[in-house]
Amino acid sequence: MLFSRARTSLPSAPRRLDGLDPRRWPLWSLSRPVLMYLGLVEIAAAVAATMTATLVPITSQALIWCALLIVAELGHLEAARGIERIRELGADGSPHMHLQSIWIFAALLLVPPPLVLLVIVISYGHSWVRVYRRRSVLHRKVFSAATVVLACTCAYTVLYAGTAGQVPFMARLDGFSGMVTLILAGFVYFGVNYAMVVAMILVTNPANPGRQALGNVSDILIVGAAVGLGCGVALVMTVRPWLLPVLMITPLALQLGLLLPQLRAASRTDSKTGLITLGFWDEVAQRELLRARRLASTVGVLMIDIDHFKRINDQRGHLAGDEVLRAVATAIRGQVRAEDFVGRYGGEEFVVLLPGVTGAEAAKVAERVRLGIKALAVDVPAKDLGEPPVTVRGLGASIGVAAYPQHATELGDLLQAADVALYEAKETGRGKVVESSRPLPPGITASR
Helix, strand or coil, X not given: CECCCCCCCCCCHHHHXXXXXXXXXXXXXXXXXXXXXXXXXXHHHHHHHHHCCCCXXXXXXXXXXXXXXXXXXXXXHHHHHHHHHXXXXXXXXXXXXXXXXXXXXXHHHHCCHHHHHHHHHHHHHHHHHHHCCCCCCHHHHHHHHHHHHHHHHHHHHHHHHHCCCCCCHHHHCCHHHHHHHHXXXXXXXXXXXXXXXXXXHHHHCCCCCHHHHHCCHHHHHHHHHHHHHHHXXXXXXXXXXXXHHHHCHHHHHHHHHHHHHHHHHHCCECCCCCCECHHHHHHHHHHHHHHHHHHCCCEEEEEEEECCHHHHHHHHCHHHHHHHHHHHHHHHHHHCCCCCEEEEEECCEEEEEEECCCHHHHHHHHXXXXXXXXXXXXXXXXXXXXXXXXXXXXXXXXXXXXXXXCCCCCHHHHHHHHHHHHHHHHHCCCCCEEECCCCCCCCCCCCC
């Protein structure tokens, strides 16, 4: 369970050096009470890990189980990382419930505390690098991992007491008393983690309603499902370990089921190009600007217009124009990162959101996009029936670039700054990239 999300900048050389400078860490922007709470939780997690390190001997069987769980967990995270990025995007200011607890709780039932710690560290480290692309604030992920360590320690105490210290616990939990012990351990695991995460959300987001910090009931049930699946994984590994690959299908199917309602609710896909709709793009952009404001980060915006697109519709027909739009959309997506957001702005215009990107970096991305569009060769149907298809080549694109906070601090002003730059690109010859030269003056209106 993660307590919130944030993004950092692209890894250009100067920004990498800034990230290595402890004085520039976002950690120091936290208030003193938040820093104290974060430090206490992490110190408590370190003490708990130290005190339980020699509680149970590590056997060769435990090492094998630990290795299998790590492999399964990494495979699951890799397969679901695109899903997790989208789910994590909607969890700002509330607990982000995920299914990593499947493998962590299974480890709790099978292996000694040091190996449980290893599973947690690898899980959170891998998700930070691969799922969140190192663009979430590191101290938040460390805090989240520390809460899980403490939750596991408390749940381990329940299991240890309920089985008289006989390990692995999964093999000793039987009958009514075993069921009660397992259920109690699951409640303790969730409750300790959840309480610490909610407390952190409340102190770091005092302006948000307290109910938002509690999250949705449906999201809370995700952890319950993960704990239940973790029990199943542990049981399978003690009696039929070769069934583990089959069992991995369940969490992936569960995540798809969790994501589907969000996608339907958002109505976020443009039917013609497959890009996100302008309404959903605007919602995402507002969130990213709020996050950038909190973290003193940046956000880049590209406004892209296909040059002389009306000629294609007039000369080749609207079906040909639709094919060109789809090809351009694919070209744009191919030149940006997986975590960037490409939307159709309307007609032959597109808009791209680049979290963590400066104006100069956004201009470089825009130039890649321009060249990618120029290199297209799009096979389109002929305007008249019976004629052979034709190939449209040499497409031009004019692109305006703006960035928060360099050129504007509100989304409307940022889009207008990019629009003014796009207007300049079209007025000075088309087929070029123009970065906004200064913050947009108040009251200016751009039109084409």
